[in-house]
Amino acid sequence: MQQATAAAQPSGGAGREPTDAAEPLAVEDAEAALVEHYPRLVRLAYLILPAGLGRHRRVLLAHRLAQRTLPRSRRTVPGSIAHPDPAYALLRQEVVRGALGYGRPLTGWRRRLRSALVAAPLPPIVVGLRLFPPAGGAEELALDHRLARLDAPARAAYALRGLEELGERDVAELLGAAGVSEPLKAVREAASAADGAADARLLTSAEFDPCTVQARPTDLVRRRQHMRAGSAAAAAVAIALVVFGMPGSDDGGFGSATPEGAGQSVLAQALDPAKLVRAAPDAWLRSSRLDFSAWPARGNRVDDTALLRRALDAWAQPGASVHVSVTPGTAQTPPTASPQLLFAGDVDGAAVVLMYDGMRIVRYAEPDGGNGGGEALDFARVDGAWGSSASAVVIDRSDSNARYLTAPWVTGVQLRDLLKPDASVHEVKRSVEGVTGPVPGPVPASAAASASASAAGAGAGATSDGACGTAGVSWPVMQLTPHSGLPGLQPFLLTDLGDLTPVHLTYATGDGTQQGEATGQQALASWAHSACRLDSVRGEGVRSVSTWDFADQQLPEGGGSASWLCTRADTWAGTGHVLIQFLPPGAAAATPASVVAGSQDSRACGRYSPDVLSGALWKAPSGRWYLLAAGSAGVQSISATGGLQHSQNGRMLAVPAQRSTHAQLSAGLSDGSTLPALR
Template structure:
């Protein structure tokens, strides 16, 4: 539903202030007394509405009639970092839970009682989506889907850029942008919604949305093809238009066999007990017949589809969907049919290896052919079906198939695929938009990268990270340069034992001085220096189906006794299912990668991501004089840190240092509580 005046006609009060900063400040500086007076009236009005069954029926009709529009609103506000299947279900759950009947609209948001039924529904959806932005570990009761993974269809040229731009915004800023562009609210109305949804700093959310989100075209052109409102209403952002793929069939098969085994054992024990107590033969009354196995899916026949050279040039979407078909044997139809048959029906004895979190089953539709050729004495065929990659290898008659998830890729994480590992090294197939390739040792940031030859997209052998150096002596990674990625700055990928290489990124500390180079590309001098001191942690992340590993330098400060500066790093490893492992490290002055101290290690945690960017952690540090100190650090918005336990103290800062009593060995680190600027409190990671 549209609200407010035509956006093409500016408010007279804002003509002299084109950015609207003064108006926003006046809106955010609302009188507390007026809000309290209005809240008392809201309490009475909302209690009456809650008991009004007619209002409930009207709202139910509204939700049903506008269901696709409301689900799209929830889907766009939810964090894009959330795995798409969970994000779709969460969006539907938020809308289905938007009916009145609870006291959730009462409290900190005066004025909501005067809202229309439609606005109250929208408020509940926005508030719920913002709550999930703060904690993606929440699970909705309904709807639930077993055996299938659901996600919107693949988009065209501009949708990935909008998705990435929205992903860079905080939850409140993304909500402000979506309410403005998708629902057509003016800035004042969108701000009122954020205020009613519990956002403390509405002005900061508006400023961030204006600076970081895609700019909508003028209202007169909002219906033009390619405009931001038009793209947000396209199928890739529609959680009611979905594709379905099977979940992990092999895991379900193992669970089914385990359940049948337990059931058979229980039946045998019950039969023995029945006979032991003089019961009759349980089979006397007729026996049941075992259920037959479900019929297998029909395999997809025919050769794979070829992608023409330069398919990626005319689109802004850069991922595996636009890779060109390459290789000297791309026209060998017998070979490529054999590879497709190994994927659709691997009953000929070809072993199939599934990457972590990868759905089993045949390809969805006719797969695309990315490569077919001879690599280091073996024949290799690389296929893709939109969500997965499949590598078929024929090594002198020994045939294997490796399948890995490939969804949610972008121009960097879809830049390199491992074609062949052998004693001479690792050969990779690079994306067609990659211009140059080199090998860099993460342990030695001062060394220059070594150029890597490329032939028809295939690199010369580079050192295998899994066997390159014992004791983390060397950590070789791939350094790529592409005019269409990372603003033509080098970016790094690591071979972590997967089918596709993992993108390495870097997030600087709050006081970082921007140099003009995209910090997330991890190729700046500071980024390389931080990675050189934390690179050994990559070995603990091998084989986990990772798309990206971000290295966040979230704190650094001077230690006592003039020891120098210490650094805190948090590595968040993003997989393709929404999960991610977290490794927090403390690096005292002078510590190299082998001297880094792992403080926290968490599995499937949102910490150190957009969904959990407030953390506090601590450890013990020993100075040169032998004294022990408790050192604690928090992230950007931590305002106070308090320790309680064997040693106690507090500091009105992001860091805390406490000297242990002399002559005592350090006990386990005490419990920490940190106060965040938004008024909330957080505890130590763990």
């Protein structure tokens, strides 16, 4: 008997002898597999089901789907889902197929009625009881939000990769067998949202285990009033809710009897200053997570109940006098649970409160006195922040300066000018609570005198900001030193781009996938040519920016060696902004590289798609024009078509051209695929 190969085997199945995947499967084998792997199948269904159904309904549906997977007669397991345990493979496919059905939009009354009837809980019915898995921490909450943003096929791919440990090909085959029309697209979307081993660990936590649930009643008084109504009327209402109701939240849904005040009661608790979460001063020393959840509550007004209440009320319902700013991609909704207090104190003539709810940092500020008027409320997305990206928050701005509240694991803050890589650094004083003194913000090139865009050596199709690097232009950045006892953290750079959280600056090496800190001499020299480009993503909700010298090219006619740089800005929302820059030979330290290409939403130069190709026209000292092109390490050949026809092996190209030449560039990669040039 030939053994089917497997990408992964569920826990507990090591003792089962593999069988031929082509043989008919007996119902008894399926029953045994269901009993053995029931918790795993229920967890898989729970992860794939849409978050919009609510946790209570997701728990019930997950169990319902797992129990409905048993075949009524002997079944043949398709070869596309071969597994050491064919019975488990068949049940898994049926669970995926059933759960995916709830991610598809309803297109008719038949599907809607069937979905509603299937969603209804089966006997025994417990009136007024809500079931949900125990709540996890900030990491689990962030993962749940990421899953909610994916569609059903991508969510299924995410769960199969992380929970079942299947390879991409196996995931795509399983999704195809379950009826997904574009399984490869779902696999790619899941990969772009994944966070490696961390997510695999979180997927097995109690947060996503519908077999370990908490039971809570709904409003008992309201339920008693409902029970006084006649049984016939109650049945009629239940049927109407099942047939015509829409999926609700945790407190609602089909057959739900959630009282009108339940949502307000939850919000009232979230807005209670006495229930604000406060981490211990040494929490970061005992926690395995270096994120905002490990920040203690600091400031001279952490016990000012009136101030905290005003901050929470403004968060829930900002008045007309409150100026609200929101980082792109950040929800402006009220808190759903008691947030964590990070800071409450007086800073530069204002009372400031910083709070964190696992997904967002919220800053409230009011003038001294708190008499109303002039309040400010700022929202910033910080889901997944860790280490360097969770090390500082803007606490106050005034006169082009900013003060920061730094993480408890930060032992030192220094200031340096990114446009002067060889200049010495200066210490930034901090209070005992971790609040820095005024830190000057960057002076963008637009504030200085303009200069000609045609810098020496820059050709057609390239732009250069000559003002950047001239007198009066600087780009201050903070260099933070973490506690020496934290493995994996080294001194790192943060810069202010107008949002609540400063942006982490990194430097890529090798094939572009390895991101390191930008504090070394080579990294600082590279950033000096890219610093002023940071102004183009100011206020865009940027999380980190990396620069990468992906190619050095020897120019024709002995023109020297030019550098090609890729600068990538990644936002908290997951989008990436890319600029390709060309640096001619002999450029001074602060001379900005010429921008030759860019994209507002690209994966180039990133973790999942590091390969990049770009080109530019360059004028040699002799006055002749050349078409230049360069690619990253994975490029094997470059071809030019259109206004110029040329092909060349290798990852560099330089051919004579005219200033008016318009050519399309493409590259052949080592895996045989074709890469178009960024333009």
